[in-house]
Amino acid sequence: MRTFTSNPLEIPPLAPGRTISRADLVLYGVGHRSDSYEVRVFLDQPDADHGTPLRLDRGYAGYFTVFGHGGCFGDEGHCDPNARVTDEFDLRLPNKATPHTKIVRVTEAVRRITAAATTVRLVCVQPGEDEAAEPSDELSFVSLRLLTYE
Amino acid sequence: MCSSRTRAPLPNTLSNVTASTGLASTPIRELRWRRDAARLTAGQLEAVRRGYRGMTELADERGYDFFAGLHGLPLPIECIHDAPTFLPWHRAFLYFFERALRDRSPEATLPWWNWATPDGEADVIPAAFADESADGAPNPLFSARVSEQAIAWARRAGQHVPGRTTFRDPGAGGRALPSKDQVDDLIAIRDFPTFSSELENLHGQVHLWTGGRGGHMRYVPWSSFDPVFWAHHCMVDRLWRLWQIRHNAVGPPEREWGQALPPFPVTVAQTLDVTRLGYDYASSTSSQTVEA
Numbered sequence: 321m322r323t324f325t326s327n328p329l330e331i332p333p334l335a336p337g338r339t340i341s342r343a344d345l346v347l348y349g350v351g352h353r354s355d356s357y358e359v360r361v362f363l364d365q366p367d368a369d370h371g372t373p374l375r376l377d378r379g380y381a382g383y384f385t386v387f388g389h390g391g392c393f394g395d396e397g398h399c400d401p402n403a404r405v406t407d408e409f410d411l412r413l414p415n416k417a418t419p420h421t422k423i424v425r426v427t428e429a430v431r432r433i434t435a436a437a438t439t440v441r442l443v444c445v446q447p448g449e450d451e452a453a454e455p456s457d458e459l460s461f462v463s464l465r466l467l468t469y470e
Numbered sequence: 471m472c473s474s475r476t477r478a479p480l481p482n483t484l485s486n487v488t489a490s491t492g493l494a495s496t497p498i499r500e501l502r503w504r505r506d507a508a509r510l511t512a513g514q515l516e517a518v519r520r521g522y523r524g525m526t527e528l529a530d531e532r533g534y535d536f537f538a539g540l541h542g543l544p545l546p547i548e549c550i551h552d553a554p555t556f557l558p559w560h561r562a563f564l565y566f567f568e569r570a571l572r573d574r575s576p577e578a579t580l581p582w583w584n585w586a587t588p589d590g591e592a593d594v595i596p597a598a599f600a601d602e603s604a605d606g607a608p609n610p611l612f613s614a615r616v617s618e619q620a621i622a623w624a625r626r627a628g629q630h631v632p633g634r635t636t637f638r639d640p641g642a643g644g645r646a647l648p649s650k651d652q653v654d655d656l657i658a659i660r661d662f663p664t665f666s667s668e669l670e671n672l673h674g675q676v677h678l679w680t681g682g683r684g685g686h687m688r689y690v691p692w693s694s695f696d697p698v699f700w701a702h703h704c705m706v707d708r709l710w711r712l713w714q715i716r717h718n719a720v721g722p723p724e725r726e727w728g729q730a731l732p733p734f735p736v737t738v739a740q741t742l743d744v745t746r747l748g749y750d751y752a753s754s755t756s757s758q759t760v761e762a
Contacts, residue, residue, distance in 0.1 A: 352551075356678050356688050358645060383645070385674030390689040391629040393545055413550070413732070420552035423667045445644060447682045453644035 322444055322457050325366045328437035329466045331430070342469045343430035345381070345440060349419040349462025353399050355446065356388040357458040359422075362441040363429045370445045370455045379441070381429030384422045388458065392417070419462070430468060440464060502749045504708070507581035507596040507701050509754040515598055517577040522610040522697060524574025535617035537567045540733060541694035543620035548733055549690065554663070554722045555729060556670055557710045558741040560703050562734040565747050567700060582704035582751065585676050586653040593647040593679065595640055599698045611697045613637060620691070632686050636696040639682025647679050648672040657713050662721040665713055673706050708751045711744055 334340065345361055362368040365379035374380045389399075397403040399417035404410075430438070448454030505514065525534040541549045541563065550559040568580045587593050594600065599611045613636045624631045652672065659665040681688025686696045693699050714720060720742040727739040744750055 352690075356674065356681070358675070358678060384671050385678060387551060387674040387677050387690055388688075389547070389691060391627070393543060393547075393623050393627040393629055393691060398545075414553075416547055416549075422552075422671075423664065425664070425668070447639070447678060447688075448643035449683075451643045 321459050322455050323369065324440075324442040324459065326440040326464060328439055330437045331433060331435075331466070331468065333436065334470065338470050340427065340431055340468050340470060342425065343427045344467045345424045345426045346465045346467065347384075347422045347424075347461045348464070349460075350386060350422050351458075351460035352386050352388050352420055353392060353417050354388050355390055355456070355458050356386060357456045358383055358385050358445050358453070359459055360443045360445065361424050361426060361429075362443065363426070363433060363438045364435075365441050366439055368441045368443055370443055370453050372443070376428055376432065379429065381426035382424040384424050386420070386422075386458070389417070422461075426466075430466070438466075440466065500748065501745060502579050503752045503755045504579050504704055504749055505581055505751075505755055506753045507583050507598045510581055510598060511754075511756065514577070514579075514581075514755075517575045518571075518579075518581060518598070519604060519610050521571035521575030521578035522614075525570060526610060526614060528574075532570050532573060534614060535619070535695075537563075537570060538614075538694040538699075539617060539620060541699075542689075542691040544617075544623045547691060550731075551670065551690075554666065554726050555731060555738060557666055557707070558722060558726075558729075558738045559731045559734075561707050561710070561741040561744070561747075562731045562736050564700065564703055564707055565736075565741075565749075566734055568749070579749065580704045581701050582708050583698065583701035585647045585679075585702070585705060586650045587647050588650045593641055595638070595680070595698060596701070599701060614695055614697055616686070616692065616695045620695070624691070632684055632689065632692055636686040636692075638680050638685040638687060638696065638698070640680050640685075642679075642682030645675060645679065648675055653709065656709065657716055659713075660717060662719065662723075666721065669706060669709055673702070676702055676705075707744075711751055714742075 360374065360383045361381040362372065362379040363381050365372065368379065372378055392399040401415040401418045404415065442459060444456045444459035445453035446456040510518070522534070530536065541547070550556055564580060571578050571580065581598065583596055583599070601609050602612050603609050615635050621631055621634065656665065656668055656672065659668065677687050677693060680698065686692040687699065710721065722738050727737065729738045731738065740746070
């Protein structure tokens with residue numbers, strides 16, 4: 321997918337005198353079988369795109385990169401992590417195509433949120449022409465979670 | 471009278487890793503030094519070039535294609551990413567590559583590419599790897615031929631081949647190289663999972679910056695054929711070393727220490743202390759031997 325906007329994610333209010341010491345956005349099941357890409361994270365910016373400035377006051381919260389394989393080079397099922405018979409005696413390493421988990425520290429952007437919820441906007445890009453990134457459709461993931469720590 | 475005591479587990483610290491694994495550190499006088507690629511002496515750079523050139527002339531398991539193929543094609547792709555063993559696996563990878571390099575050029579060590587650019591400085595690949603020629607001959611650090619086996623695998627699978635000879639597209643539109651401030655923030659992170667995850671993130675950023683719009687460094691199966699791959703990963707390994715010193719910690723949790731790092735005959739534990747692997751990092755070195 322090229323962009324993704326989450327439903328509003330609740331940020332329960334802090335007790336008086338407490339502050340958020342750290343906030344993480346965790347993405348599960350991130351695909352990396354195809355090309356490499358970068359994902360930019362924005363909060364409360366549902367219209368953000370590849371041209372949106374990467375500034376805190378524009379909702380920019382952070383980014384992560386995915387180092388991709390550029391496709392499957394094996395036979396059918398080679399890059400299917402579920403195409404194995406496994407049990408408690410299976411000492412093999414995970415299939416190299418097993419989706420990744422990505423963690424992005426978004427502390428500063430979350431601290432600026434004053435509402436009780438925020439949307440997460442993900443924008444996928446790749447290197448482009450003329451010193452600008454260009455949109456990319458490579459992003460895939462299963463779920464995301466916003467964590468805060470006091 | 472003897473009393474039975476329960477020995478407290480050793481903390482997961484750099485200074486205790488030697489005791490807990492029963493292996494001795496290497497005396498500093500015997501260490502080899504990996505140096506900043508931008509600060510090599512002419513002789514040090516020539517030794518590196520000689521090593522690369524020698525490896526590319528070998529088609530067997532001592533050669534360049536063999537090592538590039540461990541990270542990439544032909545299958546199996548052995549490299550580990552997004553796991554606590556990302557850093558240990560690549561440390562082992564560099565170690566065995568460097569051994570093979572020194573078999574061809576005994577004075578050579580792997581140089582590291584300091585891609586942490588201070589604000590106001592241009593993002594560049596070091597001249598040692600960016601110059602197309604050296605002393606009137608093709609610079610073996612500029613590009614390398616991709617193995618025929620790797621290309622055959624890609625063709626068989628119907629997949630894209632970036633090119634028979636590695637190329638780069640550095641600084642194409644998009645994010646710049648990681649800044650020095652980013653790296654300083656990275657080293658300050660206390661917990662290893664976050665450090666490893668964010669270092670891997672910066673590592674991916676450098677792959678994208680270098681490969682640009684389709685160069686080999688952009689793709690897992692092809693990146694290790696580019697000679698600058700090794701200098702890039704040497705920087706990654708160096709940052710892990712700096713983090714270890716800063717926090718007096720080794721990183722991966724003890725439950726991972728017995729994990730093998732295939733295809734290399736080492737475990738995670740054997741990668742934790744670079745001095746046990748016989749090397750360390752310096753910006754530059756210069757030496758003199760005085761006859762007795």
